[in-house]
Amino acid sequence: MKNFIEKFTEYFKTAPVAAAHAPGRLEVLGNHTDYNEGLVLSCAVGQKTRFAVTPAPDKSSCNVIDFRSGEVMSFSLEDMDNPPPANGAAYIIGMMNEMRKRGAVFTGFDAAVESDVPLSAGMSSSAALETAAGLALGKAFGFELSRAEWARAGQGVENNFLGLKSGLLDQFSSIFGQKDAIIMSDFRTIEVIDTLPLQPGYVFVVINSMKKHNLVDSDYNIRRENCESAAAKLAAVYPQVKTLRDVTPNMLEDAADKLSFMELSRARHVVNECFRVKQAAEILRAGDMEKFGQLLYDSHESSRVNFENSTPELDYLVEISRSIPGCIGARLSGGGFGGITIHLVRDSEAETYCQRVCAAYKAQTGIAAEHFICSIGSGAETVLFPV
Ligand code: GLA
Numbered sequence: 001m002k003n004f005i006e007k008f009t010e011y012f013k014t015a016p017v018a019a020a021h022a023p024g025r026l027e028v029l030g031n032h033t034d035y036n037e038g039l040v041l042s043c044a045v046g047q048k049t050r051f052a053v054t055p056a057p058d059k060s061s062c063n064v065i066d067f068r069s070g071e072v073m074s075f076s077l078e079d080m081d082n083p084p085p086a087n088g089a090a091y092i093i094g095m096m097n098e099m100r101k102r103g104a105v106f107t108g109f110d111a112a113v114e115s116d117v118p119l120s121a122g123m124s125s126s127a128a129l130e131t132a133a134g135l136a137l138g139k140a141f142g143f144e145l146s147r148a149e150w151a152r153a154g155q156g157v158e159n160n161f162l163g164l165k166s167g168l169l170d171q172f173s174s175i176f177g178q179k180d181a182i183i184m185s186d187f188r189t190i191e192v193i194d195t196l197p198l199q200p201g202y203v204f205v206v207i208n209s210m211k212k213h214n215l216v217d218s219d220y221n222i223r224r225e226n227c228e229s230a231a232a233k234l235a236a237v238y239p240q241v242k243t244l245r246d247v248t249p250n251m252l253e254d255a256a257d258k259l260s261f262m263e264l265s266r267a268r269h270v271v272n273e274c275f276r277v278k279q280a281a282e283i284l285r286a287g288d289m290e291k292f293g294q295l296l297y298d299s300h301e302s303s304r305v306n307f308e309n310s311t312p313e314l315d316y317l318v319e320i321s322r323s324i325p326g327c328i329g330a331r332l333s334g335g336g337f338g339g340i341t342i343h344l345v346r347d348s349e350a351e352t353y354c355q356r357v358c359a360a361y362k363a364q365t366g367i368a369a370e371h372f373i374c375s376i377g378s379g380a381e382t383v384l385f386p387v
Contacts, residue, residue, distance in 0.1 A: 001019065001021060001050060001195070001249070001383065004050045004052065004067070004112070004114050004227060005017070005019060005052060005385075007067055007112065007114070008032060008052045008112045008125070011065060011112060012026045012054060012110050012112070014054055014110075014119045015054070015055050015385060016044055016052035016053055016054050016111075016112075016136075016140075016385060017053060017055060017139075017318050017384070017385060018053055018139035018140040018382065018383065018384050019028045019050065019052035019053070019135050019136050019382070019383045019385070020046045020051055020131075020132045020133075020134075020136035020139065020380060020381065020382040020383065021049065021050045021051075021132055021267065021380065021381060022049055022127075022128045022129075022132040022135065022174045022175070022379075022380035023044040023045055023046070023047060023048045023049075023128060023161050023174055023377045023378070023379065024045045024046060024047050024048070024049075024054050024117035024118075024123035024124050024125055024127075024174070025042055025043065025044055025045060025123060025127065025128075025169070025170055025173035025174055025177060025332045026042060026045055026123065026129050026173075026204055026206070026333060026342055026374060027029075027040065027041075027042050027122045027169060027173075027342075028040075028041040028042055028043060028333075029041040029205070029273070029276060029280050029295060029296060030042070030273050030274070030276075030277045030279055030298055031243070031269070031273050031299055031302075031307070031309075031332070031333075031336070032167075032223060032224075032269065032270055032273070032309070032335075033187070033270055033273050033277070034167030034168055034169040034172075034185075034187045035165070035166070035167035035168075035187070036089040036223055036228070036243045036244040036245050036270050036274075037188055037195075037229070037242070037243040037244075037245040038187060038188075038243075038244065038245040038270065038273070038274040038361050039184060039187070039227060039245075039274050039276065039278065040169055040184070040185050040187065040338075041060060041182050041183070041184050041196070041277055041278040041280055042169060042172075042173040042175020042177075042182070042183060042185065043173065043177055043178075043181070043182050043183065043204075043376045043377075044061045044173055044174060044178070044260055044363050044376065044377045044378060044379050045117070045123055045374045045376065045377050046374065046375040046376070046377040047115075047116045047117040047118065047123065047128075047130035047374075047377070048115070048116065048117065048119055048128065048132075048377065049113065049114070049125065049129050049131075049132045049134040050113065050114045050115065050132060051111060051129070051132035051133045051135075051137075051175075052111060052112050052136060053109050053110070053111040053112075053136050053137055053140045054109060054110050054111070054140070055106075055107050055108070055109045055112075055140055055141065056107065056108045056110055056306055057107040057108070058066075058107075058108075058109050058165070058386070059073060059107065060076055060077045060078060060232075061075070061076050061077070062075055062076070062077065062092075062106075062108055062109050062110075062111070062211050063109075063110050063111070064089065064110075064111040064112065064113055065111075065112045066088060066093060066112075066113050066114070067112060067113065067114040068113075068114055068115055069260075070088065070352075071088075073085075073087060073088060073089035073092070075093055075315065076244070077080065077090055077106060077107075077108060079330055080097055080160050081094050081097075081145050081331065082094060084161055084162060087260050088127045088129060089204070090161065090162065091112075091133065091157060092111075092129070093128050093161070094130070094139070094156075094157030095130045095133050095134045095154065095157050095308040096137065096155065096158070096162060097157075097160075098134075098153040098154075098156040098157055098160070098161075098242045099134060099137065099138065099143060099153060101156075102143075102145060102149070102153065103139075103217075104138065104141060104143040104294030105143075106137070106141055107141075109137075109140065110134075110177035111137075113132070113133070113138070115128065115129065118208075118370065118372060120135070120208075120337075120339075121206065121242030121340055121344050121370060121372070122206065122208065122333055122334040122339040122340030123128065124170035124171075124173070124174065124278045124334075124371075125269055126157075126158070126170070127170035127173075127174045128174050128281065129156055129208055130153075130154035130157050131150065131151075131171055131175055131380050133175045133258065134150055134153055135150065135380055135381075135382045136155060136382065138150075138382075139286055139382050139383075139384050140266070140300040144209055145295055145369050147175050147176065148154055148172075148190045148191070149203045150171070150175055151168055151171040151172040151174075151176075151190075152168065152171075154170070154174075155167070155168050155171055155172075157171075158373060161309055164220060164221070165220070165221045166220070166335075167187060167189055168190065169185070169187070172185060172187075172190070173185070173379075174379065174380055175379050175380050176192050176264055176379050177376075177378060177380075178192075178195055178291065178378060178379065179198065179374065179376065179378040180197075180198075180320070180376050181195040181197060181198075182195070182196045182197075182284065182376070183195055183196075184196060184281055184309070185203070185278065187245075187308035188243075188245060190297065193232075193323060194281055196256065196280075196281060196285065197284065197287075198283040198284070198287075199284075199287050201346060201348070202289055202328075202344055202345065202346060203344075203345055203372070203373055203374065204342050204343070204344060204345075204353055204376075205337050205342065205343045205344075205345045205350055205353065205371060205372070205373050206333075206340050206341070206343075206372040206374060207317050207340065207342075207343060207354070207357055207358070207361070207369050207370075208337060208339070208340045208369055208370040208371070208372075209311065209313040209314050209317060209340065209341065209361075209367070209369065210313075210368070210369055211311060211313050211338035211339075211367075212242065212338055212339075218339055219298075219308075219309070219337060220335050220337070223266060223295070223307065223309065223346075226262060226263055226266040227267065227270055229232060229241075229242050229263055230244065230245075230259055230263035230264070230266060230267040231243050231247070231267075232265070232363070233255075233259055233361055234247055234251070234252070234258065234267070235262065236258070237255045237258055238251060238255070238335065244258065244267055244271055244274075245274060246275040247271050248266065248271070248275070250273055252264075252268065252271050255259065265305075265307070266306065266307055266368050267385045268302070268306045269303065269306040269307035269351065270307075272298075272302060273299060273302065274297050274300060274310065275292055276298060279295060280295050282296070284290075286338055287304050289328060289344070290328055291310055291345050292328075292329065292344070293327075293328030293329025294329060295329065296329030296331040296344060297318070297322075297329050297330065297331065297340075298312035299331045300315075300318045300330065300331035300332055300341075302334050303331070303336060307335050307336070308331070308364075309335065309336030310332050310336060311336075311337065311338055312347035313338070313361075313365060314332045314336070314338070314341055314369070315338070316361065316364055317330065317341040317357065318330045318332070318341055319387065320357055320360045320361065321341075321357065321362075323341050324353055324356045324357060324360070324385075325349060325353070326345045326346045326349030326350065326352070326353040327343050327344065327345050327353060328344050328345075328346075329343070330342065330343040331345070341359070347373075350373050351373070354371040357369070357371070358371055363385060380381045
């Protein structure tokens with residue numbers, strides 16, 4: 001943070017009034033369960049987005065310098081309902097709109113952003129930006145929300161401004177992540193219900209298939225509709241069912257004939273993912289890493305067969321992981337339809353493992369995959385500077 005603040009001060013010739021940093025996240029287990037009010041295991045990563053701001057009360061223009069690209073994003077406070085611009089400003093404007101809906105009042109400002117969260121790598125760089133910008137702007141303009149409501153505001157950017165009907169996982173994990181722990185979140189009550197250790201000696205490795213996942217144009221929203229229509233039909237059989245979260249694997253199979261084949265497949269994925277998350281909590285507490293790794297493989301298989309949000313490239317990355325020493329589990333992570341896989345790997349073998357997977361992937365597809373060995377970082381934080 002210190003370097004970033006120095007850069008800000010040098011660039012704007014004045015110190016920031018407030019700053020915040022927010023990490024990217026990894027979805028560890030619990031795929032497409034969040035918007036079904038289910039359970040997810042996730043963690044914040046060490047990579048963060050930083051945002052610092054100084055209000056300029058006499059201006060109605062907002063200027064944000066991105067230190068990563070050198071790009072200056074400028075927009076006017078009077079002009080924020082237009083279609084989103086095709087750059088990072090979309091997330092900032094979207095967040096300001098969500099904050100305004102909740103009562104925030106802005107003047108113009110000068111701001112800077114810097115991030116080492118990889119872009120388009122399934123680590124939620126967009127949620128990190130929304131969260132960091134929201135928290136810093138909130139602090140600078142004297143506007144507060146509860147931490148869960150900050151996550152909802154970030155989700156609102158995706159839902160209302162960008163057209164993706166995503167759940168709360170990404171922003172929630174960026175805000176509630178805990179250093180060196182996997183958090184287990186309940187997306188009905190919107191809270192962290194457990195924190196679980198990752199046994200020493202293991203790390204999560206991200207391997208990016210480099211096949212872009214543009215979730216807005218993908219089947220993400222359609223999957224969500226399939227889940228909702230499955231839940232509605234199951235509610236006619238089981239009145240206590242509000243979402244797929246309320247359905248057990250047995251209940252689902254008993255009512256299988258009430259659903260279309262597609263609804264049944266999508267529901268099988270979500271219902272069993274929730275069940276796997278519960279199992280994983282016990283397994284992680286017992287420290288049985290091989291068993292935990294197997295759940296990651298099971299999750300991927302269900303994505304491939306039931307939810308159909310995998311791709312040949314993601315399948316290949318998961319398949320190859322079985323034959324390279326060091327790895328005990330792998331799966332696609334996040335929305336799917338491209339994007340990334342996460343691999344649970346012995347840390348002493350992680351670097352060699354990554355080289356070998358990437359070499360195999362290159363030979364198979366011709367694509368040079370990116371890889372990241374991830375540490376588990378802490379959640380978002382805000383800093384207010386004395387004036
Ligand atoms: C994306 C969405 C999340 C979640 C995951 C799938 O990352 O933004 O809300 O639905 O996909 O689990």
